Amino acid sequence: MEESRQKKMNALLTLSHELGSERRQMAILGEGNTSVRLTPETFLVKASGSSLSTLTRQDVVECKAKNLLSLLERKRLEDEEIDAALLRSRVNPKSKKPSVEALFHAFFLTLPGVNYVGHTHAIAVNQVLCSPRAREFARKRIVPDEVVCCGPASVFIPYTDPGFRLAQVIRTRTQAFVRRYHQVPRVILMENHGIITLGRSPEAVMAAMFMAEKAASIWIGASLLGGPTFLAQHDIDRIANRSDEHYRQRELKL
Ligand SMILES: [Zn+2]
Numbered sequence: 001m002e003e004s005r006q007k008k009m010n011a012l013l014t015l016s017h018e019l020g021s022e023r024r025q026m027a028i029l030g031e032g033n034t035s036v037r038l039t040p041e042t043f044l045v046k047a048s049g050s051s052l053s054t055l056t057r058q059d060v061v062e063c064k065a066k067n068l069l070s071l072l073e074r075k076r077l078e079d080e081e082i083d084a085a086l087l088r089s090r091v092n093p094k095s096k097k098p099s100v101e102a103l104f105h106a107f108f109l110t111l112p113g114v115n116y117v118g119h120t121h122a123i124a125v126n127q128v129l130c131s132p133r134a135r136e137f138a139r140k141r142i143v144p145d146e147v148v149c150c151g152p153a154s155v156f157i158p159y160t161d162p163g164f165r166l167a168q169v170i171r172t173r174t175q176a177f178v179r180r181y182h183q184v185p186r187v188i189l190m191e192n193h194g195i196i197t198l199g200r201s202p203e204a205v206m207a208a209m210f211m212a213e214k215a216a217s218i219w220i221g222a223s224l225l226g227g228p229t230f231l232a233q234h235d236i237d238r239i240a241n242r243s244d245e246h247y248r249q250r251e252l253k254l
Contacts, residue, residue: 005038011116012036012044013055015202019118019209020052026120026213027052032194034205035105035117041065043109047096048086052120061098062091068106072171077164103167104196107174111184114198118205121194124216130192133223138189140230142215142222147231147239149211149254150197153177154187162193170196186254187212203253 016034020027033046034055042062046052050059067089071077077085086098101119108117128137138156141147155177160166170188177185186208188196197208222228 008036008038009044009057009060011202012060013057015116015118015205016046016052016055018202018206019120020055022053024122024210024213026122026209032118032120033099033101033105034119035102035109037109037115038062042091043105045098045102045105048099050096059096061095061102063089063098063102063106064091065106065109068103069110071103071164072107072168074164079163082164100163101167103164104170107167107171108196108198111174111178111198113184113200116199116202116205117196118209119194119196120209122209122213122216124213124220125189125195126193127220128216129189129194134189134191137216137219138187141236142218142228142230144231144235144239146211146215147236149186149207149252150215151183151186151208152181152236152240153185154189154212155185157188157190157193159191159193166190199254201253207252207254 012034019032019034026032030049030051032052034052035043035045037043042064044060044062046055047059047061067085071082071085082100086100086102089098105117108114128134135156138154141152155173157169157173160169174185174188184198186198195209195212197205197212199205199208219228
């Protein structure tokens with residue numbers, strides 16, 4: 001493996017171990033997954049059934065993006081067809097089967113400035129996403145650092161069957177977000193399921209993930225006291241456009 005491939009593989013393993021770390025309570029057993037853009041045509045993604053906290057090189061699969069992206073154009077697909085396509089997308093036929101969520105990873109890695117993707121079932125975020133206020137959590141912001149690390153809003157995905165359908169809905173809703181906000185989202189929230197964060201670097205994926213989880217905890221606490229009180233839109237816009245915040249974002253590798 002040449003040096004930059006090696007570096008990306010190591011960065012992916014470190015990111016996976018951080019997201020899967022027991023103390024963070026974001027993923028247990030086979031929950032969650034991660035990916036990195038490797039070449040213009042391929043990406044690395046966690047294999048199906050492997051665990052983020054103990055991920056090794058053998059649990060990572062290199063996939064051809066085109067194979068998976070073309071699936072998203074289909075109207076319907078049987079589970080067996082999806083399985084066969086996942087296996088066919090492998091660069092090395094001896095590697096393990098990629099996670100079915102590789103479909104949405106393939107899509108996100110086509111977005112400008114997105115090199116890494118992380119997905120978890122974080123507890124506080126899911127407490128909100130399994131509540132009637134899930135959509136509101138995606139649309140609103142409560143503290144300045146949430147705007148800096150998670151963007152001015154998140155993409156909200158109503159509950160959808162995981163796999164093929166979910167990847168299609170994610171694509172449609174993310175494209176609508178880009179048209180509305182003129183920027184690529186940092187955070188995607190899936191009702192009754194979990195969170196996806198995107199970034200140029202592993203640090204950006206972690207910053208968005210950890211800040212969203214912290215914001216969710218604050219949200220839950222504040223809601224017990226009759227809140228939360230939300231940031232006003234002009235304050236969100238101001239933070240998003242402040243030059244000192246841009247400096248901080250660069251320093252944080254966002
Ligand atoms: Zn999931």
